[in-house]
Amino acid sequence: MAFTYSVDPGDPDASYLSFWRERHLCTLTTLRPDGTPHLVPVGVTYDPGARLARVITNGSSAKARHVRAAGDEGAPVAVCQVDGRRWATLEGRAVVVTEPERVEEAVLRHAERYGRMPSPNPARVAIEITLTRAMGRP
Numbered sequence: 001m002a003f004t005y006s007v008d009p010g011d012p013d014a015s016y017l018s019f020w021r022e023r024h025l026c027t028l029t030t031l032r033p034d035g036t037p038h039l040v041p042v043g044v045t046y047d048p049g050a051r052l053a054r055v056i057t058n059g060s061s062a063k064a065r066h067v068r069a070a071g072d073e074g075a076p077v078a079v080c081q082v083d084g085r086r087w088a089t090l091e092g093r094a095v096v097v098t099e100p101e102r103v104e105e106a107v108l109r110h111a112e113r114y115g116r117m118p119s120p121n122p123a124r125v126a127i128e129i130t131l132t133r134a135m136g137r138p
Contacts, residue, residue, distance in 0.1 A: 009090060009131035010051045019088055019138035020046040023114055024081040028055055028127075030066035030094070031075065038066060044079045045109035046090065053079055053090045053129040054106040056118060059098070064125055067094045077129055088136030092129040102126055 007016050026044040029037050040063055045054045057064055067075040074093030081088055097103065106126035111117045118124075 005135040005137055007088075007134040007136060009092075009134035010048055012048055012134065015138045016088060016134070016136060017046075017048065019083075019086060019136070020044075020081075021113065022083070024083055026079050026081040028063055029078045029080075030063050031070075031077075032066060033069060038062060042079070043110050043114050044081070044090075045106070045113050047109070048131075051092075051131045053092070053131060054109060055079070055127040055129075056103070056106050056110050056124055057127060058121060059096070059123045059125040064096050064127065067096050067127055070094075074130065077127075079129065086136075086138050088138055089134065090129065090131055091133040092131040094127050094129045097126050097128050102128070 025041050027039050028042045029039045032038050042055045067077070074095045077094040078089055078091045103124055103126045107118060
C-alpha cells in the first residue's frame with residue numbers, strides 16, 4: 001500500500017494547517033557555500049494564502065548569510081516540525097527581507113504563534129520562503 005504525504009502548500013487540509021498553528025520548535029535547513037546542509041532550530045510561521053513561511057533572525061546569522069549568498073533567485077530551503085509521529089515539512093525558495101513592514105509582519109505572526117513578542121532587535125531581518133512543496137503527516 002502506497003502512502004502519499006504530499007500537501008498543496010497554498011491549500012492545506014484543516015489538520016495540516018492546525019498542526020502549523022500549534023506551538024512547536026521547528027528546524028530550518030539552508031545550504032552552506034560548499035553545498036553541505038546547515039540545520040538550525042527556529043520559529044516558523046505559515047501563511048498558506050500567501051504561500052509563504054517566515055522566520056525571524058539576526059541579519060548577521062549564518063542562515064541569513066546562506067540565503068543571501070544564493071542571490072536574487074533565492075535559496076532552496078526546508079522548514080520542518082515534529083511532534084511524536086506527527087510531522088510537517090515546507091519547502092521553497094528563501095530570500096532575506098529587510099523592509100520594516102515585512103519584518104514587522106513576520107514578528108507579529110511569530111508573536112501570535114509562539115505566545116510572546118520577541119525582544120527588540122534593530123538587526124532583525126525576516127527570511128521569507130515562497131513555498132513550492134509541502135508534505136507531512138499531522
